[in-house]
Amino acid sequence: MSHPESQHGSMDLEHQEHHVVGPKVYLLIFFTLLVCTGLTTWVAFIDLGVLNPVIALAIACFKAGLVVLFFMHIHYxxxxxxxxxxxxxxxxxxxxxxxxxxxxxxxxxxx
Amino acid sequence: MDSPAIATVNGEMQAEAHAHPAYLRHHFETVEQQREAASFGMWLFLLTEVMFFGGMFMAYLIYRNWYHAAFVAGSNTLNIWLGTINTAVLICSSFTMAMAVYSAEKRRRKSLVTYLILTIVLGLAFLGIKAVEYAEKFELHQVPGASFSIEQFVHPTDPKAVALAPDMAEKTQVYFSLYFAMTGMHALHMIIGISILLILVVRALGGAYTEGHMSTIENFGLYWHFVDIVWIFLFPLLYLISRYR
The missing domain is CATH 1.20.5 (Single alpha-helices involved in coiled-coils or other helix-helix interfaces)
Incomplete structure (x- = not known):
């Protein structure tokens, strides 16, 4: 009897096979983060009044969300x-x- | 072969024959459960770190509202381009760290070591740029304390700058205190991270983490990404939101 390596999905959900996140996802997130960094610096030079901190923090939250979900694997x-x-x-x-x-x-x- | 009954039988056989990986501790039922417990513990630690940095962010928020003009003046002494470059450097290091975790997962020792070293180099680059920024603050008497000078805020040379009254100009020290406390604690986390990375490289060269057991690399990755997230919030708050326009 061989070890059931591919038991995920059929068994108890708590004992799922670990999900390996690949370079494609990492690269996509990486470039999105760099674009967002450029965007937030660019917006800082435009006078939007009270909206400047709001936009800067919204971009920061979006970036942090991407890091938590994909680099830190919470999505999986x-x-x-x-x-x-x-x-x-x-x-x-x-x-x-x-x-x-x-x-x-x-x-x-x-x- | 996929029925739960067979899986249970298999579990019992494992227990009898002791046929599990050496790194699976006996108080865990499966490797996956052990891995989950390790991640869970790491996340609890990171949440305490969120509260630690959260206190400083809260102080920043309240003082920025109290001494807004002083915070605007203080913020404009920072070099926005060095801040942007440092943000990019840190994001690159998060990417190389993520790739290190992937390499460990795929059991590729060479690429694991390469990515860990790249992460160290990028971490040191970040600290180097930070050191340049700190040095400038000392030269310009912008470090809170005995040699602090309010002159530059009372009679600013920048035509776009708003001249501050002497009592408000004193409050720029609050901004710089928070600047040094927040970026300093962040830099300390980077220094601790780089020190741990050096140990991880040595152990990875010895063959660790690429034989199935990689919780250490995975959890260190969580720590490194957390430090990145702290900077993602420090950058707009300290550098961006108070520009003269």
Whole structure:
């Protein structure tokens, strides 16, 4: 009886065969990241008022998302890892939101 | 051959004959489970790192709102092109690291070692450019502390710059403190990463990581990409969003 190497898909999902991400995906992500870097520097020289930080951070979030999903393999990972990353980021956003809501709702200068 | 029953029988046979890879620890059932546990642990560590850097990002956010004019003036002393080049260098190093993980997966020792060395070279290039930027800050008296000079912000030479009142000009030190704290902690992470990479190269030359067990390379890749992500946010916040136009 040979070892069932190709057992993924039929067996318990937790014991899936590991997904190998190849150079094609990495190259595509790599060039997208470089283009985004050029784009964000270019946009920095255009006066868009309050939109400048918004666009810069949106591009940064997009780039970070690509790195997490493809370079860090989360796109191909189990639900456990996806949930771990998502809950960590959610926690981080909760902390930022609570700190900022404290700062903007204080009666600055009145005490 | 694909039925769950056969897979279970096979599992029992493995246990009896001890026919599993040497690197599979006994408290794990399968190699995949061991690998998953290692990634899970690494991600938990990275989440604590998110909170660590998150505190500094939060401080930056609040102080930038308080002393906006000082932060704009401070930000414009940075060289946007060196920042852009460094971002590109770091993205290249993330790509070579990803390729190192792929090489380990494919059990190609030579290309694993090559990609790890390329990652080290790119990491050192990043630190070199950073050192040039730091040196300039010392020369121009822009390092917070006794030799800090507010003169350049009260009477700026750049025609596009807004002259600051002396008390606001003092607050540029807050910007530079955060600049050095954030890029400094980031650089420390790079130095730690490069040190670990050197060990990984030596061990890879000895044949490690290309015989099926590569959790170390994989988890180090996660760390390296995380450090890249920190810079992806530092770059726009410190260099880009406050340009004079």
């Amino acid at each position: 990972s189990s639900k456990l890892l996806k949930l771990t990353v998502a809950s960590g980021l959610f926690m981080f956003l909760v902390l930022i939101t609570m700190t900022l809501s404290d700062y903007i709702s204080r009666a600055w200068g009145l005490w």
